[in-house]
Every structure is written in structure tokens, then in C-alpha cells.
Amino acid sequence: xxxxxxxxxxxxxxxxxxxxxxxxxxxxxxxxxxxxxxxxxxxxxxxxxxxxxxxxxxxxxxxxxxxxxxxxxxxxxxxxxxxxxxxxxxxxxxxxxxxxxxxxxxxxxxxxxxxxxxxxxxxxxxxxxxxxxxxxxxxxxxxxxxxxxxxxxxxxxxxxxxxxxxxxxxxxxxxxxxxxxxxxxxxxxxxxxxxxxxxxxxxxxxxxxxxxxxxxxxxxxxxxxxxxxxxxxxxxxxxxxxxxxxxxxxxxxxxxxxxxxxxx
Amino acid sequence: xxxxxxxxxxxxxxxxxxxxxxxxxxxxxxxxxxxxxxxxxxxxxxxxxxxxxxxxxxxxxxxxxxxxxxxxxxxxxxxxxxxxxxxxxxxxxxxxxxxxxxxxxxxxxxxxxxxxxxxxxxxxxxxxxxxxxxxxxxxxxxxxxxxxxxxxxxxxxxxxxxxxxxxxxxxxxxxxxxxxxxxxxxxxxxxxxxxxxxxxxxxxxxxxxxxxxxxxxxxxxxxxxxxxxxxxxxxxxxxxxxxxxxxxxxxxxxxxxxxxxxxxxxxxxxxxxxxxxxxxxxxxxxxxxxxxxxxxxxxxxxxxxxxxxxx
Numbered sequence: 001x002x003x004x005x006x007x008x009x010x011x012x013x014x015x016x017x018x019x020x021x022x023x024x025x026x027x028x029x030x031x032x033x034x035x036x037x038x039x040x041x042x043x044x045x046x047x048x049x050x051x052x053x054x055x056x057x058x059x060x061x062x063x064x065x066x067x068x069x070x071x072x073x074x075x076x077x078x079x080x081x082x083x084x085x086x087x088x089x090x091x092x093x094x095x096x097x098x099x100x101x102x103x104x105x106x107x108x109x110x111x112x113x114x115x116x117x118x119x120x121x122x123x124x125x126x127x128x129x130x131x132x133x134x135x136x137x138x139x140x141x142x143x144x145x146x147x148x149x150x151x152x153x154x155x156x157x158x159x160x161x162x163x164x165x166x167x168x169x170x171x172x173x174x175x176x177x178x179x180x181x182x183x184x185x186x187x188x189x190x191x192x193x194x195x196x197x198x199x200x201x202x203x204x205x206x207x208x209x210x211x212x213x214x215x216x217x218x219x220x221x222x223x224x225x226x227x228x229x230x231x232x233x234x235x236x237x238x239x240x241x242x243x244x245x246x247x248x249x250x251x252x253x254x255x256x257x258x259x260x261x262x263x264x
Numbered sequence: 265x266x267x268x269x270x271x272x273x274x275x276x277x278x279x280x281x282x283x284x285x286x287x288x289x290x291x292x293x294x295x296x297x298x299x300x301x302x303x304x305x306x307x308x309x310x311x312x313x314x315x316x317x318x319x320x321x322x323x324x325x326x327x328x329x330x331x332x333x334x335x336x337x338x339x340x341x342x343x344x345x346x347x348x349x350x351x352x353x354x355x356x357x358x359x360x361x362x363x364x365x366x367x368x369x370x371x372x373x374x375x376x377x378x379x380x381x382x383x384x385x386x387x388x389x390x391x392x393x394x395x396x397x398x399x400x401x402x403x404x405x406x407x408x409x410x411x412x413x414x415x416x417x418x419x420x421x422x423x424x425x426x427x428x429x430x431x432x433x434x435x436x437x438x439x440x441x442x443x444x445x446x447x448x449x450x451x452x453x454x455x456x457x458x459x460x461x462x463x464x465x466x467x468x469x470x471x472x473x474x475x476x477x478x479x480x481x482x483x484x485x486x487x488x489x490x491x492x493x494x495x496x497x498x499x500x501x502x503x504x505x506x507x508x509x510x511x512x513x514x515x516x517x518x519x520x521x522x523x524x525x526x527x528x529x530x531x532x533x534x535x536x537x538x539x540x541x542x543x544x545x546x547x548x549x550x551x552x553x554x555x556x557x558x559x560x561x562x563x564x565x566x567x568x569x570x571x572x573x574x575x
Contacts, residue, residue, distance in 0.1 A: 085463025097458035099451045110451045113464045
């Protein structure tokens with residue numbers, strides 16, 4: 001519970017009155033909340049509540065029909081994926097989206113794409129400045145590999161790795177972007193207790209050591225209550241609660257949503 | 265008994281009795297093989313970078329050659345015509361990205377494949393509309409003389425083509441394996457969405473790949489066009505690239521080269537020594553027999569990436 005009671009910074013990202021629908025199906029309606037610097041913000045809710053949709057809106061995979069997104073003081077109607085990446089929003093995916101044929105090292109190296117500055121011609125020649133730059137990025141990536149304790153699988157094609165390790169490599173790729181805001185979509189799904197403990201430790205360490213702001217979706221309530229500073233609860237695309245773990249845990253609306261009380 | 269002798273013994277006796285001729289046949293095969301590899305390279309590039317089998321690659325070869333010849337016929341000097349054609353291929357890449365690919369992000373590969381079939385017809389029509397459909401000779405001043413080396417008859421043009429092919433392969437292999445763009449290309453091929461999430465600009469990558477494929481197409485078009493004239497049938501050499509790809513694997517540049525060489529030599533040797541047994545002209549389909557036999561033993565091709573998936 002090391003993170004509890006720490007001082008939260010300014011607002012890093014705020015979503016206001018987000019409305020998103022696919023055809024006639026409403027995924028999100030009037031959802032507003034903010035994420036403050038250096039906090040770990042959890043988004044929870046039953047299946048189909050719109051949690052992943054919310055992450056997709058934040059990093060620009062989905063363009064909401066209503067609402068506004070303010071990130072680092074700049075307000076937009078919608079985000080675009082490359083914009084989000086360029087401005088320091090990294091993410092992982094619910095169903096692991098790694099480059100399966102590539103090694104762990106290469107996968108994490110792709111996370112440096114946005115930070116490589118030399119132009120295409122230098123890159124094509126792989127000569128002079130481009131080469132030096134590549135080596136610098138390599139050093140950053142090696143540090144991440146050490147941090148995540150995955151030295152042993154550096155050269156292994158990730159398609160061959162067990163699920164838990166793939167999740168870790170995916171986190172590594174996101175970290176390689178040196179993100180300001182890290183979005184984690186169910187980082188612990190399908191893991192055993194030991195793997196969950198490892199992952200929780202990595203998340204807390206990233207948050208503390210690098211000051212990275214983290215927004216995560218997770219179903220394991222024990223983990224969520226343990227590591228998050230504040231929690232947003234969604235149900236049927238609407239926000240039903242928002243606050244510190246203890247407050248949310250005892251919120252009658254939240255208990256109803258999780259226990260499946262009838263909505264009338 | 266005679267039949268068995270004719271199939272299994274006689275050809276080898278022939279080979280052994282005239283080694284110089286055998287060497288000539290093999291070298292001829294190798295040189296043709298390089299030309300197949302050149303065409304196959306275009307396919308491999310696009311397949312590696314977008315996971316799409318580009319049905320239009322053959323037509324891109326034709327389109328590039330047509331544009332070059334068309335410009336030269338109008339009195340544009342060779343070097344300028346080359347520059348303009350390269351520019352046209354880059355422009356084409358932009359157009360393809362803008363009109364076709366960007367609307368198909370995250371769609372099934374089969375949809376993209378279908379789109380390339382459509383593209384091949386559009387391109388062919390466009391090329392013929394602009395430059396006409398009659399056969400055009402192409403001469404960009406590469407010498408086409410034969411000479412003898414250690415008693416073996418060689419052709420300067422073939423050697424030149426082989427050298428060009430070798431250089432292109434070396435450059436592309438380095439580009440794909442050691443540069444950031446190469447890595448980005450492989451990333452895009454693997455997973456569009458994940459690639460976008462780490463900030464790889466999908467559109468730029470596609471334009472680069474299609475431009476490079478267009479350039480490779482142009483080189484192949486020049487080599488083949490200079491040999492047999494620029495005409496519609498040029499787009500059919502794509503059919504020769506297919507067995508090369510089956511053999512070499514769709515994702516491997518060295519595979520495309522080695523595959524091309526094996527097919528080139530295989531079909532020449534088969535044609536000369538076994539062809540007469542069944543009335544000749546086996547060159548056209550023998551490549552497929554070779555490739556299909558090969559597929560049985562190694563479905564991912566010679567150097568193709570093994571498909572590893574946990575179930």
C-alpha cells in the first residue's frame with residue numbers, strides 16, 4: 001500500500017462527456033473523469049461496461065461522437081493513434097498485440113520508433129548518425145529488459161513465449177516509449193498468483209521510479225484495491241462511481257453492478 | 265527397361281560426356297534464375313511489409329517498363345526517362361495508399377488481396393491507355409554480346425542482369441534486417457494496430473514499401489523488357505515468380521534469390537536433358553512441379569518464417 005496517500009499532481013488528462021456508439025449500440029455515454037499526474041488510475045466495471053472502449057478513445061483508436069479530451073492542457077475533439085504515441089501515450093492490449101515473428105528485443109525496439117530522429121535516408125544507409133542513434137536506443141531497451149527481468153528471452157521470437165511473459169514483453173514495448181501516460185488493458189488477465197504479484201510490482205515500480213502516470217483496466221479486485229490511487233467504475237457505458245478505493249468498495253451502486261442487482 | 269534407362273541413366277551419361285555444355289546450361293539457368301528472383305523480390309517486399317500477396321506486382325513490372333519506353337519514344341533521354349519513371353512509381357505508391365490501402369486498415373488479408381486483383385486490372389488499363397498496347401522494343405544501351413570464357417559461351421547482358429540482381433538483393437537484405445524502417449516494416453506486417461500504438465506511421469511505411477516494390481518492378485521490367493520487348497505478356501512473368509516464392513518462402517529475400525536460382529537451373533536442365541523424352545517444352549510448367557514437390561516437404565519454403573503459434 002506504498003502508494004496510498006501520496007500527493008497527486010496536476011490533471012494530466014481529462015475526458016468530458018464522452019459519447020461513443022457503434023451503429024445503434026451505445027458503448028459510452030456522458031463519461032467524464034480525469035487522470036492526474038503520477039497517479040495509478042483504475043477503470044473497472046463488469047464485462048461490456050465500456051472500459052476498453054474508453055482506453056481506445058484515449059489513444060485514438062476510436063473517435064467518439066461526443067465529448068472532449070484534454071491532454072497536457074490541450075483540448076481536442078478526438079485523438080489519433082500516432083498523435084497519442086508522439087505525445088507520450090503508450091498502451092498494452094487485452095489480447096496481447098505483439099509482433100509474433102520478431103524477437104523480444106526487436107519487439108521492444110519498435111517502442112523506440114517515435115523517438116528516432118534521423119531521417120529515412122540515413123536509416124536506409126544505416127550509416128553515421130543513424131547508427132550511433134540506434135546504439136543509444138539499444139541501451140535504453142537493454143535497461144528495460146533488465147528492469148522487467150527478461151534477459152533470458154531477449155532473442156526468443158515472442159510467439160513461442162508463454163502468456164505471462166508475452167504480457168511482460170508487451171509492457172516492455174510500451175515502456176520503451178518512455179510514456180507520460182501508460183494505458184494497461186487487463187495486464188494481469190490469465191495470470192497465476194505469482195505472475196500477478198510480479199506484474200503488480202512492475203506497475204508500482206514504473207509508477208514510483210519513473211513517475212509514469214498509469215491508467216489500467218483490471219478485473220482482479222484485490223489487485224485493483226491494492227495498487228490504485230483512484231478508481232472509476234463504469235457500467236453499461238456510464239460512470240457509476242469515482243473515487244478512492246475504500247469509497248468505491250462500499251458504494252451501493254458499485255456493489256449492485258457487480259452482484260447483478262436488477263436495474264429498474 | 266529402355267524407358268528406365270532413358271529416364272534415369274541416359275541424361276546423366278549425356279551430362280558427363282559433355283561437361284562444358286552442362287556448365288553452359290547451368291550458367292544459363294542461373295542467369296535466368298536471377299531474373300526470376302528480381303520479379304519475386306517485389307512480391308516478397310510487399311508481403312513482408314503488409315502481409316498481402318500483391319497480385320498486381322506483375323502488372324507493376326509492365327506498367328514501369330511501359331512508362332519508361334513510352335517516355336523514351338517521345339524523345340526523352342534515357343537517364344531522364346529513368347528518373348521520371350521512378351518518380352511515377354513513387355506517385356503510384358502514394359495513389360495506392362491514398363485510394364486503396366488507408367481504407368482497408370485492419371481488414372482481413374483476403375480483402376486486401378482482392379483489392380490488389382482489382383488494382384492489377386486498373387493499372388493494366390491505365391498503362392495501355394497512356395502508352396498504347398503494341399509491342400515496344402526497349403534498348404537502354406546495355407551491351408548484348410556473347411563471349412567465351414574457358415570454352416563456355418557467356419552473354420554480357422545476362423551477366424549484367426545478374427550483377428544488378430545481386431546488388432539489389434544485398435541492399436534490400438541489409439535494409440530489412442538492420443534498419444529501424446526494416447523493423448517498422450516487419451512490425452506493420454505483424455499487427456497494424458500494435459504498430460500504430462507505438463507510433464509507427466502506417467501510411468508512410470506503406471508508401472515506402474510500395475515505392476520500393478515499384479522500383480524493383482522497374483528494374484525487373486527493364487531487364488525482361490530488353491530481352492523480349494515490352495508488351496502485355498511481360499505481366500505474366502509474375503507467374504514465373506510464383507514457384508520461386510513457394511520455394512523460397514514469401515517472407516525471405518535470400519529465399520527469393522535462392523528460389524529463383526533453383527527454379528532457373530532446374531527448368532533449364534530438365535528442358536535440355538529430359539525434355540526430349542516427352543516432346544519438349546516442359547520449361548513452362550516444370551517450375552511448378554519442382555515447387556509443389558518442395559512444398560510437400562517444407563511448407564514454409566526454404567527460408568520462410570516458421571509459423572509458430574501456441575494453441
